[in-house]
Amino acid sequence: MGNIVTVASGKGGCSKSTTVMILSANLAARGYRVAVIDADRNQSFASWHAQAYEGPPFTCRSEVDHIKVVDLAGELAENHDAVIVDTAGFENLTAASAIGMADHVLIPCMPDRGSVRETMRTAQQVASLSKAARRTIPYSVLLTRWKPRGLSERAALDSLEEEKLPILVQSFGDLADFTKLSFSGTVPTTGKVGDQAGSLIAELVAKGAIPLAKASRVRGKAA
Template structure:
């Protein structure tokens, strides 16, 4: 049974899809059998997958709250990793997707509103875990982040003071992230690749991603 990772935030524009793009493409290139469920009614990820150039992975859309759990679990039976790209603004399908996840990643931008929303999402996942009587690990992923920036340092200090589960790995504020959403190409070298590989290594250490592919990836 593969791992289900839900990428969630109630705030729009927090790089949920960009995070899903880089993780899915890089994991596929590493030999993992990957599926992505686009649970956003805008279908941004599914549209991007149509122009994607890279190691193959499966992609399907499912925006219905009463179907997302069955779809995610069905895909987990045939894949090593299932990523669910969710919508913002309190979308109920996103809530169900978080509730069925083995791990929830919450992107956070370097601004106060994003940090507040990220912490709200952490608490919400905690409520889902209590309701289902099981642990649902959650971690914040810093996106478009300048590690030396004063705002970033202040926001990170606030998150750490609140004991927020922040990943060590982060995505820097690079124009290449915007380019990949238009080109369909996820870099396999350079800073984006290095940051993504570091994040995947951390997720493997946390048990969010299997240590190695358990099934042979599909041929191109």
């Protein structure tokens, strides 16, 4: 049985789909059996996968119904190592269902006030759904389009740390390769993007978000 990772934020344009693109392709390149569910009515990820994607194969399905998405994720988890759910950039029942069923929630956050605010709100939503489900739903904040020495990045990080949110060590930098993904079918699995993706995968493995049994496979591919 694979793990379900939901990528969520109430803010559009904070790199949710980009995060899913990078994770899915790089996990597949490392030998993982990966499935992605596009739960956004815009269907931008599913369209990109069907029309542009060129890389290691992975399963892509679409489901925007808040009940059916739970059944589909469970079905895909039976024969995939990781199921990644791409949610809409606004609060809706489908996103809430995807968070409620997740083994781990990733909250992308860019260095701007609106993104930080929505990150906090999404974290509160995860906490509320954890109480409703009577189980802990782990989550992590992924810093995206990040310049480590930027002034806005420093201010954003101070705000996130003040709220004691769990922030991943690995961030996604403000690189041209990330911005080109939606126009290109090629997802880098080497170079700076590949290195950042590999470090993120290793961190998610350590947190139990990605099945621990696959850790040796990740190291083997990276060797």
